[in-house]
Amino acid sequence: MALDAAPPGTGAEGLSAYPPEETWDHVESLDPAAWPKRVRRTHRLVPTTCFNCEANCGLLAWVDKETGLITKFEGNPVHPASRGRNCAKGPATINQVQDPERILHPMKRVGERGEGLWERITWDQALDEIGTRIGNAFREERHHEVMYHVGRMGDDTYMERVLHSWGIDGHNSHTNICSSGARMGYASWMGFDRPSADFANAKVIFLISSHLEAGHYFNPHAQRIIEGQQNGATVICIDPRLSNTASKADHWFSAWPGTEAFLLLAIARLLIRDGTWDAAFFERWVNWETFLTESRPDLDPVFANVGPALLELYAEYTPEAAARICGIDEDRLRTVARTIGEGLGGFASHTWRASSAGNEGGWMVARCLQLLTVLTGSVGTVGGTNANGWNKFIPVTPLHPEPQGRWNEMQWPIEYPLSHHEMSILLPHFLKAGRGYLDTYFTRVYNPLWTNPDGFTWMEVLRDTDKIGCHVALTPTWNESAWFADYVLPMGIASERHDVASFETHNGRWIGFRQPVARRHRELNGETIERTHEANPGEVWEEQEFFIDLSWRIDPDGSLGIRSQFESIQDPGKPLTLDEYYSMLFENSVPGLPEEAEALGITPLEYMRRKGSFSLPGDQTQVYERDVPAADLEGAVRDAKGVWRRPGTAGSHESLEEIRGHMPFIGDGSPAVDINGEPKFGFPTPSRKLEFFSETIRDWGWPEYSMPTFIRSQVHWEDLDMSAGERILVPTFRVPTLIHTRSSNSQWLNEISHRHPLWLHPGDAEELGIEENGLVRITTRIGHFVIQAWRTEGIRPGVVAASHHMGRWRLEDDKARSWGTGKASIEQDGDGRWKLQREQGVEAYESDDPDTGLIWWTDTGVHQNLTFPVQPDPVSGMHCWLQRVTVSPAEPGDAYGDVVVDTGASHRIFEEWLAKARPGPGPDGLRRPLWFARPVKPKATAYRYDG
Numbered sequence: 001m002a003l004d005a006a007p008p009g010t011g012a013e014g015l016s017a018y019p020p021e022e023t024w025d026h027v028e029s030l031d032p033a034a035w036p037k038r039v040r041r042t043h044r045l046v047p048t049t050c051f052n053c054e055a056n057c058g059l060l061a062w063v064d065k066e067t068g069l070i071t072k073f074e075g076n077p078v079h080p081a082s083r084g085r086n087c088a089k090g091p092a093t094i095n096q097v098q099d100p101e102r103i104l105h106p107m108k109r110v111g112e113r114g115e116g117l118w119e120r121i122t123w124d125q126a127l128d129e130i131g132t133r134i135g136n137a138f139r140e141e142r143h144h145e146v147m148y149h150v151g152r153m154g155d156d157t158y159m160e161r162v163l164h165s166w167g168i169d170g171h172n173s174h175t176n177i178c179s180s181g182a183r184m185g186y187a188s189w190m191g192f193d194r195p196s197a198d199f200a201n202a203k204v205i206f207l208i209s210s211h212l213e214a215g216h217y218f219n220p221h222a223q224r225i226i227e228g229q230q231n232g233a234t235v236i237c238i239d240p241r242l243s244n245t246a247s248k249a250d251h252w253f254s255a256w257p258g259t260e261a262f263l264l265l266a267i268a269r270l271l272i273r274d275g276t277w278d279a280a281f282f283e284r285w286v287n288w289e290t291f292l293t294e295s296r297p298d299l300d301p302v303f304a305n306v307g308p309a310l311l312e313l314y315a316e317y318t319p320e321a322a323a324r325i326c327g328i329d330e331d332r333l334r335t336v337a338r339t340i341g342e343g344l345g346g347f348a349s350h351t352w353r354a355s356s357a358g359n360e361g362g363w364m365v366a367r368c369l370q371l372l373t374v375l376t377g378s379v380g381t382v383g384g385t386n387a388n389g390w391n392k393f394i395p396v397t398p399l400h401p402e403p404q405g406r407w408n409e410m411q412w413p414i415e416y417p418l419s420h421h422e423m424s425i426l427l428p429h430f431l432k433a434g435r436g437y438l439d440t441y442f443t444r445v446y447n448p449l450w451t452n453p454d455g456f457t458w459m460e461v462l463r464d465t466d467k468i469g470c471h472v473a474l475t476p477t478w479n480e481s482a483w484f485a486d487y488v489l490p491m492g493i494a495s496e497r498h499d500v501a502s503f504e505t506h507n508g509r510w511i512g513f514r515q516p517v518a519r520r521h522r523e524l525n526g527e528t529i530e531r532t533h534e535a536n537p538g539e540v541w542e543e544q545e546f547f548i549d550l551s552w553r554i555d556p557d558g559s560l561g562i563r564s565q566f567e568s569i570q571d572p573g574k575p576l577t578l579d580e581y582y583s584m585l586f587e588n589s590v591p592g593l594p595e596e597a598e599a600l601g602i603t604p605l606e607y608m609r610r611k612g613s614f615s616l617p618g619d620q621t622q623v624y625e626r627d628v629p630a631a632d633l634e635g636a637v638r639d640a641k642g643v644w645r646r647p648g649t650a651g652s653h654e655s656l657e658e659i660r661g662h663m664p665f666i667g668d669g670s671p672a673v674d675i676n677g678e679p680k681f682g683f684p685t686p687s688r689k690l691e692f693f694s695e696t697i698r699d700w701g702w703p704e705y706s707m708p709t710f711i712r713s714q715v716h717w718e719d720l721d722m723s724a725g726e727r728i729l730v731p732t733f734r735v736p737t738l739i740h741t742r743s744s745n746s747q748w749l750n751e752i753s754h755r756h757p758l759w760l761h762p763g764d765a766e767e768l769g770i771e772e773n774g775l776v777r778i779t780t781r782i783g784h785f786v787i788q789a790w791r792t793e794g795i796r797p798g799v800v801a802a803s804h805h806m807g808r809w810r811l812e813d814d815k816a817r818s819w820g821t822g823k824a825s826i827e828q829d830g831d832g833r834w835k836l837q838r839e840q841g842v843e844a845y846e847s848d849d850p851d852t853g854l855i856w857w858t859d860t861g862v863h864q865n866l867t868f869p870v871q872p873d874p875v876s877g878m879h880c881w882l883q884r885v886t887v888s889p890a891e892p893g894d895a896y897g898d899v900v901v902d903t904g905a906s907h908r909i910f911e912e913w914l915a916k917a918r919p920g921p922g923p924d925g926l927r928r929p930l931w932f933a934r935p936v937k938p939k940a941t942a943y944r945y946d947g
C-alpha cells in the first residue's frame with residue numbers, strides 16, 4: 001500500500017489500492033516486517049507481466065531501492081486486461097524469485113543420463129558445445145534432427161523468427177494436450193482457432209470450460225464474467241463437476257462427459273424450431289448455399305429452405321433425446337433455449353479444454369457451440385463472441401527472415417493432415433518406431449514426462465541416447481524431464497526476461513511487455529548491463545538473448561546465413577541487442593504506440609518499459625463487415641461464389657501478417673467477399689464466410705463431419721459396464737491456485753492447495769465399497785494408480801475426477817523438493833512394468849529460507865498422467881484425456897501414490913489409435929490445407945507431399 005494517496009473520506013487514511021502511476025519511480029511505504037515499528041522504505045515499481053499462465057496479466061514489481069531486491073508483486077492498474085487484479089499465482093511470483101531450490105547456474109550432466117550427476121559450467125561453454133552441435137547438423141543437412149519443444153511460450157513471435165532463421169521445421173508445442181480440439185472446432189467455422197467472448201456486455205454467458213472461468217486461466221475473463229452477471233447476464237455452465245464456475249451459474253448442466261455436442265444441437269434445434277434465431281445474419285454470413293447444394297440437392301438453393309433443412313438435419317436432437325443421452329433435465333434445457341433465444345446478439349460463449357480436450361470428437365463440441373453463437377447472430381458483436389485474432393494483437397517481428405521450406409514429419413505426420421497443432425504426444429512413439437532421431441532436443445518451460453500422458457514412454461526415450469542425442473532443458477526449475485537432460489540451463493521467470501504477448505480478454509486489443517526487473521532498475525540507476533544474466537539472480541538468463549548468442553555460435557563465420565539475422569543494425573558485426581530489437585518492434589509494428597509515446601516525449605520502447613502494456617486504438621466489433629476499398633481488389637477476380645481471388649498467388653506469403661503462422665491466411669490471396677454487391681472483409685476461410693458446411697473437412701477425408709454433429713466419445717456412458725466398476729475419469733481440471741508444474745516452487749500456492757483427492761459421488765462410493773477418505777485403485781488400459789477418495793455430491797454419479805496439477809516427484813533427496821514434490825523411486829517389475837512409489841511426501845527442511853523449516857503439509861498428490869495411454873483424436877489430433885477406468889478399493893500392498901504402467905501396452909494402444917486416422921495427402925497432393933493456421937508456417941512448397 002502506498003502512503004498518503006487515498007482519496008479523502010475513504011476511511012483508509014494514508015492507504016490506496018495502487019500508488020499513482022506518476023509516483024512509481026519513488027514510492028514510500030511502511031515495512032510490514034518491521035511492525036510494530038513504523039519503518040519507512042522506498043521502492044521503485046517496475047512493470048512486467050505474469051508468466052504463470054498465458055493470460056499475461058500485468059504485474060508491478062516492487063524493487064527496494066536500498067537493496068535492489070524485489071520485495072513483492074502486485075497488479076498493474078494500467079494494464080488494460082487485468083486492470084490491477086490478479087489471481088493468487090500473480091503475486092506468488094515472489095516465491096518463485098526467492099525459491100531456495102531454483103536453478104541458478106548452467107549445469108551439464110557428468111554421469112549416465114538420468115543418473116543425477118551434474119557439474120556447473122559457464123554460459124560460454126554451454127553456448128559453444130550446443131552451438132557447434134547444431135551447426136554441424138545444419139551443415140550435414142540434418143535439419144530435422146533439431147527440435148524446440150515449448151510448454152509456456154511467453155512471447156508470441158520471437159521463436160518463430162529464430163526457427164525460420166535456422167531454416168528448420170523444428171517447432172513443437174504442448175497444444176495437443178491442451179487445446180487442439182477446441183481450435184479445430186473454431187477454425188473449421190471461421191479460420192481463427194479461438195473464441196474471444198465479450199463477457200462484460202453479454203446477455204447470456206455460456207461456458208463449457210473447466211479452467212478458464214474458475215480463475216485458473218484468464219483472471220481477466222473471470223472478472224468480466226462476474227461483471228456481466230452483475231449487469232444481468234444469465235450464466236449457463238456445462239460441467240460434470242460442481243466447479244467454481246458451475247457454483248456461480250444460473251443454470252448448471254452436469255451432462256454425461258462427451259455428450260455436450262448433443263446438448264448444444266438440441267438447443268440449436270429449439271432456436272430454429274421456435275424462430276428465435278437470427279436468420280438474417282445466417283443468410284448474410286453463413287455459406288448456406290453450399291450447405292443446400294452439397295447436402296440437399298433435392299431442394300432449391302434458396303434461403304427459405306435453410307430453416308426446414310436444418311430442422312430435418314437435427315430432427316433427432318429433441319429435448320427428450322438430449323435428456324436421455326446427456327442425462328439432463330429437459331425442462332431446464334427448454335428454459336435455457338428460451339433464454340438464449342431472447343438474448344440474440346449477446347451470446348458470449350467459450351469452450352477450451354474440458355470436453356473438447358477430453359473426448360474423441362471433442363472438437364465437435366466447439367463446432368456445435370460456435371453454431372449457437374452463429375444462430376444467435378453474436379459473432380463479433382458487443383456482448384457476443386469475436387474471433388481471437390480480432391482481439392489478440394500480434395505485432396509483425398522486425399527483421400523477419402524468409403519462411404523456412406522444410407516439413408518435419410515428426411511433428412506433422414501425414415496421418416493427421418488436419419491436426420491443430422503438432423502431434424506432440426506421439427513423439428516418443430515415433431522415436432520408438434524408428435521414424436526419426438533427434439540430435440538436439442530443447443525442452444523449454446516444458447516437462448513432458450510429467451505433463452503429457454504416458455510419461456514412462458517419455459522417460460524411456462529421454463534416457464536413450466540412441467534416440468535423443470542431446471537434451472537441453474531450458475527451465476527455471478528442476479523437473480522430472482530436466483532430470484533426463486544433458487544440459488539444464490536456467491531461464492528467467494516473470495521478472496527476469498523480455499517477452500511481448502497479447503491475449504483475447506475483452507472487446508479491444510492490447511499488447512503487454514514483460515521485462516527483466518532488476519536489469520531495468522539497475523539501468524535506471526545508470527549501470528550498463530550487456531546481458532540479462534548479469535542482473536538476474538545467479539546466472540539466470542532469458543531465451544531471447546540466449547538464442548541470439550546461440551545463433552552466433554551455430555554460424556560463427558556467417559556461412560549458413562543464420563548469423564546475419566542476429567546482427568546489430570546499428571553496430572554491424574556485433575550481436576543484436578534486445579533494446580534495438582524491441583525499439584524496432586514498438587516503433588514500426590504497434591499502431592498508435594509511437595504517437596502516444598511522442599505525446600509523452602518518450603520513445604515507444606520507453607513507454608512500454610514504464611507502463612508494461614499498451615491498449616491499441618480502434619473498434620474490433622464485427623470486423624468482417626468492413627468495406628474493402630477498390631484499390632485492395634486490384635488484380636482480383638470475383639468468382640461464382642462471390643469471393644474475390646487473385647489468380648496465381650496460391651499459398652504465397654506476400655503478407656507478413658500471413659507469414660506469422662499463428663494467424664490464418666488465405667492461401668489464394670483472397671481479399672474480400674461480395675455481400676449484397678459490396679466487397680466485405682469477411683472471414684479467413686475458403687468461402688470467406690462462416691462455414692457451416694466445411695468442404696475442407698469433407699475433401700480431407702471426413703465427409704460425415706462436414707457439418708456440426710455429435711460424435712460418440714471413447715468414454716460414452718452407454719458403453720461402460722458400471723456393474724463391473726467401470727466409470728469415467730475426468731482428469732482435465734485444476735484448482736485456480738496451481739500451475740502445471742512450476743507451482744511446486746511456490747510456497748504460498750502450496751500452502752493454499754496441496755491435495756487432489758478423487759471426486760466420487762456417495763452413491764458410487766457405496767456401490768463400489770469405497771470408504772470416506774479410503775484408498776482407491778484406478779485401473780486404466782495400461783496400468784493403475786492409487787489415490788484417496790473424497791465423497792461429494794458435487795459430481796455426477798458414474799463419473800470420478802482428479803485434478804491434474806499434483807503428483808510431482810523427485811528422485812533425489814536434496815534436489816527439486818521445494819514446496820510440493822515428493823521423494824519417489826522408480827523400478828521395473830519382473831513383467832517389465834514401471835512402478836513409481838512414493839517414499840515420502842514433502843517435509844520441512846533446512847535452507848537459506850527459514851520458511852522451509854515450517855512446512856506442515858505432506859501430501860504431494862498422485863502422478864495419474866503416467867497411467868494414461870496416448871489417445872489422439874483422428875481429426876484434430878487432440879489427446880483425448882478422459883479415461884474409461886475401473887474404480888475399486890485399494891488392494892493389499894497398494895500404497896497412496898503408487899503408479900504402475902506397462903509401456904508395451906501403451907505402444908499397442910498408440911498403434912490402435914493411429915489406425916483410426918485417415919492419412920493425407922489431401923486435394924492437390926498437399927499435406928495440409930494451405931489456409932489452416934500452423935506455427936512457424938513453412939513456404940507453400942513444403943506442403944507438397946512427395947512420399
Ligand code: SF4
Pocket residue numbers: 050051052053054055056057082085086087088089090091215216217218219220
Ligand atoms: S490469471 Fe493469474 S496466473 Fe494467469 S497471468 Fe493472470 S495473475 Fe498470472
